[in-house]
Amino acid sequence: MFHNRFLIFLLVFGCSFSMFAEEPPKKKSFEKSKYVKPGKIVPNEYIFKLKSGVSPDRIRELTPGSSIVYLETITEDTYKVTYNSDPGMEFLRSISSKSGFVEYVQHNLIYKSF
Numbered sequence: 225m226f227h228n229r230f231l232i233f234l235l236v237f238g239c240s241f242s243m244f245a246e247e248p249p250k251k252k253s254f255e256k257s258k259y260v261k262p263g264k265i266v267p268n269e270y271i272f273k274l275k276s277g278v279s280p281d282r283i284r285e286l287t288p289g290s291s292i293v294y295l296e297t298i299t300e301d302t303y304k305v306t307y308n309s310d311p312g313m314e315f316l317r318s319i320s321s322k323s324g325f326v327e328y329v330q331h332n333l334i335y336k337s338f
Contacts, residue, residue, distance in 0.1 A: 268293075268307045269332035270316060276301055278325045286319050286326070287311050304332060 272283055280303050284292055291308035298304055313331060320326035 264334055265331040266334060268310045270305050270307070270313075271298070271330050271332050272303045272305055272320070273327040273329075274301045274303070275325050275327055282323075282325055286316070286323060301327075 274280070274282070278301070280295055280297065283295065283303060283305055287307070290311045292305055293308050294304075294306040296304040296306075313329075316329045320329045
C-alpha cells in the first residue's frame with residue numbers, strides 16, 4: 225500500500241516537474257519574402273482616390289503599358305490597384321496630376337500585421 229502511494233506521488237511529481245521544465249512553444253515564423261513589416265509598402269500596390277462620380281475603369285487608362293492584376297473598391301471613390309509590375313510612384317503621381325480625375329495616389333502601406 226505504501227509502495228503504491230509512493231509510486232503515485234513520484235508519477236504526479238515527475239509529470240508536473242517535466243511540464244515546467246519544457247520550453248514554451250515558439251511562435252511560427254513567417255517567410256520574410258512573403259510578408260512586409262509594418263510601415264513598409266506593399267509591392268506593386270497603390271491606393272487611388274478619384275474625383276466623385278469617376279468610373280474606376282479610368283484608372284486603367286492611366287497606365288496602358290502596365291498590367292493591372294486586381295482593382296478593389298475600398299470606398300465609393302477610393303480603390304486599391306495591384307499591378308503586375310510596379311510602374312513607380314513618381315510616374316503614377318505625374319500622370320495622375322495631369323489626368324484631372326485623380327485626387328491623389330499613394331503606396332499601399334502596412335500599418336499593422338497579425
